[in-house]
Amino acid sequence: MTIINEYRNYINELVEQFNFGMVLENIDNFFEWRRKFYEDLCEAGYQVCSGFCRAVIFHEDWDYVLKFTYNQDQMYDRDGKCLGGMDYCANEAFVYEEAVKAGLADYFAECIYLGQIGDINFYLMTRCDCDEDRVYSGSCDAAFKSFCEFNGYDHTNASDEIYEEFHDQYCEDDDNIFDFAREQWGSIADRVKSFCSEMGVNDIHCGNWGFLGEQLIIIDYAGYGYGARMIAKNRGIAIDACY
Protein backbone atom coordinates (compact mmCIF):
# COMPACT_ATOMS: atom_id res chain seq x y z
CA MET A 1 0.00 0.00 0.00
CA THR A 2 1.30 3.49 -0.82
CA ILE A 3 1.79 6.03 1.94
CA ILE A 4 -1.01 8.11 0.43
CA ASN A 5 -3.50 5.21 0.64
CA GLU A 6 -2.30 4.28 4.10
CA TYR A 7 -2.98 7.78 5.43
CA ARG A 8 -6.30 8.03 3.54
CA ASN A 9 -7.31 4.95 5.50
CA TYR A 10 -6.24 6.62 8.74
CA ILE A 11 -8.45 9.59 7.87
CA ASN A 12 -11.33 7.17 7.30
CA GLU A 13 -10.68 5.70 10.74
CA LEU A 14 -10.89 9.17 12.24
CA VAL A 15 -14.21 9.63 10.46
CA GLU A 16 -15.56 6.32 11.74
CA GLN A 17 -14.27 6.55 15.29
CA PHE A 18 -14.25 10.27 16.06
CA ASN A 19 -16.77 11.83 13.69
CA PHE A 20 -13.98 13.61 11.77
CA GLY A 21 -16.51 13.95 8.93
CA MET A 22 -17.73 17.13 10.61
CA VAL A 23 -14.33 18.71 9.86
CA LEU A 24 -14.16 17.31 6.32
CA GLU A 25 -17.56 18.86 5.63
CA ASN A 26 -16.61 22.23 7.01
CA ILE A 27 -13.11 23.15 8.09
CA ASP A 28 -14.53 25.80 10.45
CA ASN A 29 -15.67 22.91 12.68
CA PHE A 30 -12.06 21.96 13.45
CA PHE A 31 -11.89 23.57 16.91
CA GLU A 32 -15.31 22.31 17.93
CA TRP A 33 -14.29 18.81 16.82
CA ARG A 34 -11.06 19.01 18.79
CA ARG A 35 -12.84 20.22 21.92
CA LYS A 36 -15.43 17.47 21.68
CA PHE A 37 -13.05 14.56 21.08
CA TYR A 38 -9.87 15.80 22.75
CA GLU A 39 -9.85 13.34 25.63
CA ASP A 40 -10.96 10.35 23.54
CA LEU A 41 -8.29 11.14 20.95
CA CYS A 42 -5.55 11.41 23.58
CA GLU A 43 -6.66 8.16 25.17
CA ALA A 44 -6.47 6.42 21.79
CA GLY A 45 -2.88 7.68 21.21
CA TYR A 46 -3.59 10.67 18.97
CA GLN A 47 -2.29 14.20 19.26
CA VAL A 48 -3.94 17.19 17.69
CA CYS A 49 -1.79 20.32 17.57
CA SER A 50 -2.35 23.66 16.00
CA GLY A 51 -0.34 26.73 15.20
CA PHE A 52 -1.47 30.08 13.92
CA CYS A 53 -2.71 28.77 10.56
CA ARG A 54 -2.34 25.02 10.51
CA ALA A 55 -3.63 21.92 12.22
CA VAL A 56 -1.55 18.80 12.75
CA ILE A 57 -2.95 15.40 13.66
CA PHE A 58 -0.96 12.25 14.34
CA HIS A 59 -1.00 8.95 16.14
CA GLU A 60 1.86 7.66 18.29
CA ASP A 61 2.34 4.76 15.81
CA TRP A 62 2.52 6.93 12.68
CA ASP A 63 5.67 7.94 10.78
CA TYR A 64 3.96 10.99 9.26
CA VAL A 65 1.67 13.70 10.54
CA LEU A 66 -1.43 14.95 8.74
CA LYS A 67 -1.23 18.68 8.22
CA PHE A 68 -3.74 21.16 6.80
CA THR A 69 -4.33 24.91 6.71
CA TYR A 70 -7.49 25.98 8.56
CA ASN A 71 -6.86 29.66 8.46
CA GLN A 72 -6.10 30.85 4.95
CA ASP A 73 -4.92 34.40 4.43
CA GLN A 74 -6.39 35.99 1.34
CA MET A 75 -4.09 37.02 -1.51
CA TYR A 76 -4.68 40.24 -3.44
CA ASP A 77 -3.24 41.58 -6.66
CA ARG A 78 -2.07 45.13 -7.23
CA ASP A 79 -5.61 46.28 -8.05
CA GLY A 80 -6.98 44.89 -4.82
CA LYS A 81 -8.63 41.91 -6.52
CA CYS A 82 -8.80 38.85 -4.27
CA LEU A 83 -6.95 35.89 -5.84
CA GLY A 84 -8.13 33.35 -3.26
CA GLY A 85 -6.73 31.84 -0.09
CA MET A 86 -3.09 31.11 0.68
CA ASP A 87 -2.72 27.45 1.58
CA TYR A 88 0.44 27.55 3.68
CA CYS A 89 0.81 23.77 3.44
CA ALA A 90 0.97 24.06 -0.35
CA ASN A 91 3.83 26.51 0.15
CA GLU A 92 5.58 24.02 2.34
CA ALA A 93 5.30 21.21 -0.23
CA PHE A 94 6.59 23.64 -2.86
CA VAL A 95 9.58 24.67 -0.70
CA TYR A 96 10.33 21.00 0.01
CA GLU A 97 10.56 20.29 -3.74
CA GLU A 98 12.92 23.25 -4.11
CA ALA A 99 15.00 21.98 -1.17
CA VAL A 100 15.30 18.59 -2.89
CA LYS A 101 16.52 20.33 -6.07
CA ALA A 102 19.01 22.37 -4.02
CA GLY A 103 20.37 19.23 -2.31
CA LEU A 104 19.10 20.45 1.08
CA ALA A 105 16.26 17.97 1.67
CA ASP A 106 17.92 16.55 4.81
CA TYR A 107 17.29 19.80 6.66
CA PHE A 108 13.54 20.02 6.07
CA ALA A 109 10.99 17.44 7.24
CA GLU A 110 9.60 15.84 4.07
CA CYS A 111 6.26 17.33 3.04
CA ILE A 112 4.02 15.82 0.36
CA TYR A 113 0.50 16.47 -0.85
CA LEU A 114 -1.96 13.76 0.12
CA GLY A 115 -5.00 15.11 -1.73
CA GLN A 116 -8.27 16.87 -1.17
CA ILE A 117 -10.88 15.14 0.95
CA GLY A 118 -14.11 17.02 1.47
CA ASP A 119 -13.27 20.62 2.27
CA ILE A 120 -9.61 20.00 3.08
CA ASN A 121 -6.29 19.75 1.27
CA PHE A 122 -4.22 17.33 3.33
CA TYR A 123 -0.44 17.12 3.42
CA LEU A 124 1.82 14.54 4.99
CA MET A 125 4.96 15.51 6.85
CA THR A 126 7.55 13.22 8.40
CA ARG A 127 6.78 13.06 12.10
CA CYS A 128 9.48 14.64 14.25
CA ASP A 129 10.03 15.21 17.94
CA CYS A 130 8.76 18.76 18.37
CA ASP A 131 9.35 19.06 22.07
CA GLU A 132 9.94 22.79 22.29
CA ASP A 133 12.12 22.46 25.39
CA ARG A 134 14.55 20.20 23.57
CA VAL A 135 14.91 22.64 20.70
CA TYR A 136 14.71 25.76 22.85
CA SER A 137 17.33 24.73 25.40
CA GLY A 138 19.77 23.55 22.70
CA SER A 139 19.17 26.74 20.80
CA CYS A 140 19.65 28.94 23.88
CA ASP A 141 22.91 27.19 24.82
CA ALA A 142 24.28 27.62 21.31
CA ALA A 143 23.17 31.25 21.16
CA PHE A 144 24.78 31.89 24.55
CA LYS A 145 28.12 30.52 23.37
CA SER A 146 28.02 32.64 20.27
CA PHE A 147 26.94 35.72 22.29
CA CYS A 148 29.90 35.20 24.66
CA GLU A 149 32.33 34.69 21.80
CA PHE A 150 31.09 37.88 20.15
CA ASN A 151 31.47 39.91 23.36
CA GLY A 152 34.72 38.31 24.53
CA TYR A 153 33.17 36.62 27.62
CA ASP A 154 34.08 33.16 28.91
CA HIS A 155 30.87 31.15 28.44
CA THR A 156 31.98 28.42 30.89
CA ASN A 157 32.25 30.92 33.71
CA ALA A 158 29.71 33.65 33.07
CA SER A 159 28.29 35.91 35.76
CA ASP A 160 24.58 36.51 36.41
CA GLU A 161 24.92 39.95 34.78
CA ILE A 162 26.16 38.35 31.58
CA TYR A 163 23.22 35.89 31.56
CA GLU A 164 20.87 38.81 32.11
CA GLU A 165 22.39 40.80 29.27
CA PHE A 166 22.07 37.72 27.05
CA HIS A 167 18.42 37.14 27.94
CA ASP A 168 17.55 40.82 27.47
CA GLN A 169 19.23 41.28 24.14
CA TYR A 170 19.72 38.07 22.35
CA CYS A 171 17.89 34.98 23.52
CA GLU A 172 14.52 35.57 21.86
CA ASP A 173 15.91 36.51 18.46
CA ASP A 174 14.66 34.03 15.81
CA ASP A 175 17.90 34.17 13.91
CA ASN A 176 19.79 32.58 16.80
CA ILE A 177 18.30 29.19 16.10
CA PHE A 178 20.86 29.10 13.30
CA ASP A 179 23.68 29.22 15.89
CA PHE A 180 22.30 25.90 17.09
CA ALA A 181 21.85 24.64 13.52
CA ARG A 182 25.50 25.52 12.82
CA GLU A 183 26.55 23.47 15.85
CA GLN A 184 24.48 20.54 14.63
CA TRP A 185 24.92 20.74 10.88
CA GLY A 186 28.22 22.53 10.40
CA SER A 187 28.71 25.22 7.80
CA ILE A 188 25.84 24.00 5.59
CA ALA A 189 23.58 25.79 8.11
CA ASP A 190 24.47 29.04 6.36
CA ARG A 191 23.39 27.59 3.00
CA VAL A 192 20.11 26.48 4.54
CA LYS A 193 19.66 29.95 6.06
CA SER A 194 20.16 31.72 2.75
CA PHE A 195 17.97 29.17 0.95
CA CYS A 196 15.24 30.02 3.51
CA SER A 197 15.50 33.73 2.88
CA GLU A 198 15.56 33.21 -0.91
CA MET A 199 12.37 31.17 -0.60
CA GLY A 200 10.70 33.65 1.76
CA VAL A 201 10.80 31.23 4.69
CA ASN A 202 10.98 33.92 7.33
CA ASP A 203 9.09 32.38 10.25
CA ILE A 204 11.86 30.34 11.79
CA HIS A 205 11.40 30.63 15.55
CA CYS A 206 12.24 27.72 17.91
CA GLY A 207 8.70 26.28 17.74
CA ASN A 208 9.17 25.62 14.05
CA TRP A 209 12.01 23.14 14.50
CA GLY A 210 12.16 19.58 15.71
CA PHE A 211 14.35 16.52 15.78
CA LEU A 212 14.23 13.55 13.44
CA GLY A 213 16.10 11.05 15.60
CA GLU A 214 19.16 13.08 16.56
CA GLN A 215 19.01 15.35 13.50
CA LEU A 216 17.77 18.91 14.01
CA ILE A 217 15.25 19.66 11.29
CA ILE A 218 12.86 22.43 10.19
CA ILE A 219 9.19 21.42 10.50
CA ASP A 220 7.45 24.70 9.67
CA TYR A 221 8.89 26.29 6.54
CA ALA A 222 5.72 27.66 5.01
CA GLY A 223 6.81 31.29 5.34
CA TYR A 224 4.44 33.90 6.60
CA GLY A 225 3.34 37.40 5.63
CA TYR A 226 6.15 38.79 3.52
CA GLY A 227 7.47 35.22 3.23
CA ALA A 228 4.21 34.03 1.75
CA ARG A 229 4.41 36.79 -0.84
CA MET A 230 7.91 35.72 -1.81
CA ILE A 231 6.84 32.11 -2.14
CA ALA A 232 3.83 33.09 -4.25
CA LYS A 233 6.21 35.04 -6.48
CA ASN A 234 8.48 32.00 -6.77
CA ARG A 235 5.44 29.94 -7.72
CA GLY A 236 4.45 32.44 -10.39
CA ILE A 237 1.45 33.93 -8.56
CA ALA A 238 1.57 37.73 -8.83
CA ILE A 239 0.22 38.80 -5.46
CA ASP A 240 0.72 42.22 -3.99
CA ALA A 241 -0.65 41.62 -0.50
CA CYS A 242 -1.57 38.72 1.72
CA TYR A 243 -3.58 39.07 4.93
Ligand SMILES: Nc1ncnc2c1ncn2[C@@H]1O[C@H](COP(=O)(O)OP(=O)(O)OP(=O)(O)O)[C@@H](O)[C@H]1O
Ligand atom coordinates in the same frame (compact mmCIF):
# COMPACT_ATOMS: atom_id res chain seq x y z
N1 LIG B 1 6.37 17.20 11.33
C1 LIG B 1 5.84 17.36 12.54
N2 LIG B 1 5.99 16.40 13.49
C2 LIG B 1 5.44 16.55 14.73
N3 LIG B 1 4.72 17.60 15.11
C3 LIG B 1 4.54 18.59 14.22
C4 LIG B 1 5.08 18.51 12.90
N4 LIG B 1 4.74 19.63 12.22
C5 LIG B 1 4.02 20.37 13.09
N5 LIG B 1 3.91 19.76 14.29
C6 LIG B 1 3.23 20.30 15.50
O1 LIG B 1 2.14 21.14 15.10
C7 LIG B 1 2.35 22.50 15.49
C8 LIG B 1 1.82 23.43 14.42
O2 LIG B 1 2.49 23.20 13.19
P1 LIG B 1 3.14 24.38 12.34
O3 LIG B 1 4.18 25.05 13.16
O4 LIG B 1 3.58 23.84 11.06
O5 LIG B 1 1.84 25.32 12.14
P2 LIG B 1 1.70 26.88 11.93
O6 LIG B 1 0.25 27.21 12.04
O7 LIG B 1 2.36 27.25 10.66
O8 LIG B 1 2.51 27.47 13.13
P3 LIG B 1 2.93 28.98 13.52
O9 LIG B 1 2.06 29.27 14.71
O10 LIG B 1 4.37 28.81 13.82
O11 LIG B 1 2.63 29.85 12.33
C9 LIG B 1 3.86 22.60 15.72
O12 LIG B 1 4.17 23.62 16.63
C10 LIG B 1 4.19 21.20 16.26
O13 LIG B 1 3.88 21.11 17.63
Ligand SMILES: [Mg+2]
Ligand atom coordinates in the same frame (compact mmCIF):
# COMPACT_ATOMS: atom_id res chain seq x y z
MG1 LIG C 1 4.85 26.85 13.52
